[in-house]
Amino acid sequence: MTRGTSGLLVTLALTTLVVLCGAAAQPPVARVGILTAGSGLPAMREVFHQSLRDLGYVEGHNLTLEQRQAGGQLERLPALAAELVRGEPDVIVALGPSALRAAQQATRTIPIVMLVSGDPIGAGFVPNLTRPGGNTTGMTTLSSRLSARRLAVLKEVVPRLSQVTVLFNPEEETKVVDWQQTQVAARAWGVRVRPVELRRPGDLAPAFAAMRRERPEALVVLSDGLTFQHRAEIIRWAADSRVPAMYEIREYVEGGGLMAYGPRRPELFQRLAAYVDQILKGAKPGELPIEAPTAFELAINLQAAQALGLTLPPALLSQATEVIR
Numbered sequence: 001m002t003r004g005t006s007g008l009l010v011t012l013a014l015t016t017l018v019v020l021c022g023a024a025a026q027p028p029v030a031r032v033g034i035l036t037a038g039s040g041l042p043a044m045r046e047v048f049h050q051s052l053r054d055l056g057y058v059e060g061h062n063l064t065l066e067q068r069q070a071g072g073q074l075e076r077l078p079a080l081a082a083e084l085v086r087g088e089p090d091v092i093v094a095l096g097p098s099a100l101r102a103a104q105q106a107t108r109t110i111p112i113v114m115l116v117s118g119d120p121i122g123a124g125f126v127p128n129l130t131r132p133g134g135n136t137t138g139m140t141t142l143s144s145r146l147s148a149r150r151l152a153v154l155k156e157v158v159p160r161l162s163q164v165t166v167l168f169n170p171e172e173e174t175k176v177v178d179w180q181q182t183q184v185a186a187r188a189w190g191v192r193v194r195p196v197e198l199r200r201p202g203d204l205a206p207a208f209a210a211m212r213r214e215r216p217e218a219l220v221v222l223s224d225g226l227t228f229q230h231r232a233e234i235i236r237w238a239a240d241s242r243v244p245a246m247y248e249i250r251e252y253v254e255g256g257g258l259m260a261y262g263p264r265r266p267e268l269f270q271r272l273a274a275y276v277d278q279i280l281k282g283a284k285p286g287e288l289p290i291e292a293p294t295a296f297e298l299a300i301n302l303q304a305a306q307a308l309g310l311t312l313p314p315a316l317l318s319q320a321t322e323v324i325r
Contacts, residue, residue: 028062029062029063029064030057030062030063030064030090030091030276030280031064031066031087031088031089031090032052032063032064032065032066032089032090032091032092032093032276033065033066033067033068033084033085033087033089033091033092033093034065034066034067034068034092034093034095035068035077035080035081035084035092035093035094035095035099035102035103036067036068036069036070036094036095036096036099036225037070037072037074037077037095037096037098037099037224037225037226037229038069038070038071038072038095038096038225038226038228038229039069039071039072039229044265044266044269047265047266047269047270048093048269048270048272048273049065051269051270051272051273051274052273052276052277054273055273055274055277057276057277057280066084066087066089068080068081068083068084070098070099070225071229072201072225072226072228072229072230073201074098074171074200074225074226077098077099077101077102078102078105078106080102081099081102081103081105081106081107082106084103084106085106085107085110088110089110090110090111090279090280091110091111091112091113091276091279091280092107092110092111092112092113093112093113093114093115093138093272093276094112094113094114094115094116094138095114095115096115096116096172096224096225097116097117097118097123097125097172097173097174097175097224098171098172098224098225099225100112100114100116100125100136101125104125104135104136107135108134108135109135110135111135111136111137111279111284111285112135112136112137112138112285113136113137113138113272113275113276113279113285114136114137114138114139114140115138115139115140115141115268115269115272116138116139116140116141116174117140117141117142117174117175117178117223117224117248118140118141118142118173118174118175118177118178119140119142119174119177120140120174120290122173122174122177123173123174123177124173126290129289129290130289130290131286131287131289132285132286132288132289132290133286134285134286135285135286136285136286137275137285137286137288137289137290138272138275138290138291139268139271139272139275139290139291139292139293140290140291140292141262141263141268141292141293142292142293145181146248146261146262146296147178147181147182147184147185148185148188148189149261150182150185150220150246150248150261151164151182151185151186151189151191151220151246152189153246153259153261153298153316154218154220154244154246154259155189155191156313156315156316157218157244157258157259157305157310157312157313157316158217158218158244158310161189161191161217161218162190162191162192162217163191163192163193163194163214163216163217163218164186164191164192164193164194164216164217164218164219164220165193165194165195165196165211165214165216165218165219165220166179166182166193166194166195166196166219166220166221166222167196167198167207167211167219167220167221167222167227167234168195168196168197168198168221168222168224168227169197169198169199169222169224169226169227170195170197170199171199172224174224175222175224178222179195179222182220182222193220194214194216196210196211196214198226198227198230199226200226201226201229201230204230204233208237211237211241211243212241216243217243217244218243218244218245218246219238219243219244219245219246220245220246221234221245221246221247221248221252222248223247223248223249223252228249228251231247231251231252231255231257232255234252235252235255235256235257236256238257238258239256239304239307239308242308242309244258244259244308244310245257245258245259246258246259246260246261247259247260248260248261248262249262249265250262250265250297250299250322253299253300253301253304253322253324254299254301254324256301256303256304257301257304258300258301258304258305258308258310259298259299259300259301260297260298260299261296261297261298261299262296262297263293263295263296263297264293264295264296264297264321267293267294267295268293271291275288297321297322298319298320298321298322299320299321299322299323299324300312300316300317300320300322300323300324301324302323302324302325303324303325
């Protein structure tokens with residue numbers, strides 16, 4: 001072997017070693033898909049991303065996020081879910097029952113972390129909360145159990161309340177359960193409730209017309225991807241019609257709605273990140289118990305109350321976690 005040949009071999013060997021060492025130094029990249037029925041909330045996305053960063057996952061370094069949003073067009077979700085699955089993510093985060101249903105139909109093997117309201121057992125998403133089995137785990141906001149509290153707050157604001165309209169999407173199994181629980185709570189309060197269905201964006205105008213005919217004393221909006229996507233129109237209708245409205249999440253109140261009572265959403269998205277972390281580290285979703293929130297918030301918009309001519313009881317204001325003045 002000549003000296004030149006020997007030197008070339010040494011150079012090739014060193015180059016190979018450097019390449020191998022460099023490859024070994026590269027951290028594995030976690031691939032996380034996110035599927036949502038609406039357009040998403042920048043603030044909650046940032047809570048989720050920051051929670052992942054706190055757990056050591058940095059986008060562009062050891063994390064790839066693939067987001068698919070249906071923009072309130074629920075019929076798009078199956079195709080978006082299939083698109084995510086084709087990318088073979090390590091885990092899919094499904095926000096809302098429609099997104100969860102589409103994800104479960106698209107894959108039975110890729111782990112799914114859900115965030116849904118209502119009863120995931122009654123909706124058929126999982127058979128058990130403690131040990132859900134299959135490829136799905138995550139958070140349920142148990143919004144149906146909060147129905148009585150929402151009506152109680154409305155009764156404080158409108159003491160002689162006797163008739164409430166409930167706007168919801170019957171295509172969502174969990175919202176149907178919420179509606180049923182609202183009926184139970186209403187009977188206990190001696191309040192009549194009437195449903196108005198909102199299945200697709202084209203139903204908005206007929207829904208508003210139906211509510212206008214009924215002249216409700218108050219409105220309860222059960223939030224899903226569709227109602228949330230069109231929250232501005234719903235809030236505007238309630239304001240123009242001078243109808244006190246109760247919502248499930250504070251973003252409605254921040255957008256001009258009167259009141260909202262429900263779980264603290266930042267905590268939910270922090271917990272979603274923790275589920276993703278556990279699964280990426282090898283935990284099986286079917287063995288991770290489904291959790292419910294532990295912190296709740298009552299948001300009140302005083303400007304909306306003043307526009308409606310309402311005087312809110314001081315005791316109620318003292319219970320509020322956020323008052324928008």
